[in-house]
Amino acid sequence: MSLSGQQFVPGSDRQKILLPLAFCRECGAEYFSVWKVTDTATGQVHFKPRDLQDRVDDPDEGEAGFLYRDPANPWPEDADEVLARLPDEWLEEVKGRLKIRGTLRDEVPRPVCLGPSGAVEAGGLTFWYTRTPFRFCQNCGVSYRVRRGSSDFGNLATLASGGRSTATTILSISSVRFLRDEQSLKDYARKLLSFTDNRQDASLQAGHFNDFVEVSLLRAALYKAAAATGEEGISHDELAIKVFKALELPLELFAREPGVQFAQKADTEKAFRNVLGYRLYRDQKRGWRITSPNLEQCGLLRIEYPSLDELCRAESFWQDCHPALVSATPGSAVVCSASRSVERSMRQPVGTELVEFSSIAGNEAPNRRPEILPAVRDQAGFRLRTAAYGDPRRWASA
Numbered sequence: 001m002s003l004s005g006q007q008f009v010p011g012s013d014r015q016k017i018l019l020p021l022a023f024c025r026e027c028g029a030e031y032f033s034v035w036k037v038t039d040t041a042t043g044q045v046h047f048k049p050r051d052l053q054d055r056v057d058d059p060d061e062g063e064a065g066f067l068y069r070d071p072a073n074p075w076p077e078d079a080d081e082v083l084a085r086l087p088d089e090w091l092e093e094v095k096g097r098l099k100i101r102g103t104l105r106d107e108v109p110r111p112v113c114l115g116p117s118g119a120v121e122a123g124g125l126t127f128w129y130t131r132t133p134f135r136f137c138q139n140c141g142v143s144y145r146v147r148r149g150s151s152d153f154g155n156l157a158t159l160a161s162g163g164r165s166t167a168t169t170i171l172s173i174s175s176v177r178f179l180r181d182e183q184s185l186k187d188y189a190r191k192l193l194s195f196t197d198n199r200q201d202a203s204l205q206a207g208h209f210n211d212f213v214e215v216s217l218l219r220a221a222l223y224k225a226a227a228a229t230g231e232e233g234i235s236h237d238e239l240a241i242k243v244f245k246a247l248e249l250p251l252e253l254f255a256r257e258p259g260v261q262f263a264q265k266a267d268t269e270k271a272f273r274n275v276l277g278y279r280l281y282r283d284q285k286r287g288w289r290i291t292s293p294n295l296e297q298c299g300l301l302r303i304e305y306p307s308l309d310e311l312c313r314a315e316s317f318w319q320d321c322h323p324a325l326v327s328a329t330p331g332s333a334v335v336c337s338a339s340r341s342v343e344r345s346m347r348q349p350v351g352t353e354l355v356e357f358s359s360i361a362g363n364e365a366p367n368r369r370p371e372i373l374p375a376v377r378d379q380a381g382f383r384l385r386t387a388a389y390g391d392p393r394r395w396a397s398a
């Protein structure tokens, strides 16, 4: 393994190749990004390094694809095991038997034996080859609906694939933090000036900067609140209240009228808590920010559902279900993992909107009607400064 971009292992007399790695954004499994080159005269196949961005086949280079190899979780050779490991949407039932869909048959991982030079040779190491685009992870099974030629950036990460805006934001924040502690400078001089010849770039960077600060603040507060609660966790109805407390933001940073008192102050704080609730759940959506995955994706937050374990153990609920569930022991790993998978797949990609609305409705009104969103928007817009939660016009489309 090497961090510097090289084509060959140093000292190997160009006999051992190095291939660039990409990592599954869901589980971190390693994939080699390769060109598959077939010699037209001899039919000999060898593999060579490919930049992840080069995603379509190139007559001068070869076929764009990936190699996978993990001795701890190898891709199976047995046809039935392959069916069990492929994503459900790859399969169809024909005359009572499961088969791989015709359009995807060529996309199933194929074994290749490779020598150190990248050439196919007997006795080499077995790798599993798939063509681009990246359709599913052979390790964790996460799958994507893709078209030929679509980008893999959202599904696979490479080293330092953060992006220019993120890099600029992080460098700027570090500089500002350093300047704040720099006693040799006067207060007004502790600032960072940036020059650009492009107004569009400047506004993009400014937007990225604001967004990054807001998301970091929100996640830090959520983490702080969750860590303080301990094992019992925070329930949905007290989430916004606890995060609001952990955030400890002075009123003047979010209130349009920082001088408000008594009931008006309570109303303003409530409006802010509603906005926080909305933002917190929105941030839990999978794939929403690919270069800064949320706390759950990073393994820093676990979302549990009340009574899910009791439900898994209650035999009567599973009687009319799939045979695999009916025959499974109540409360067993099969039932629990199936329930959690269903819960996750409902919540992460599509189900978040529902939670958002119920969260917006707040603790007092168990109201899930979508109309509540504009109501809270108006209320929050009246009470809060725009800078605290972004442009309210975005709510309408959110």
Ligand SMILES: [Zn+2]
Pocket (backbone or CB within 6 Å): 024, 025, 026, 027, 028, 029, 137, 138, 139, 140, 141, 142
């Ligand atoms: Zn994976």
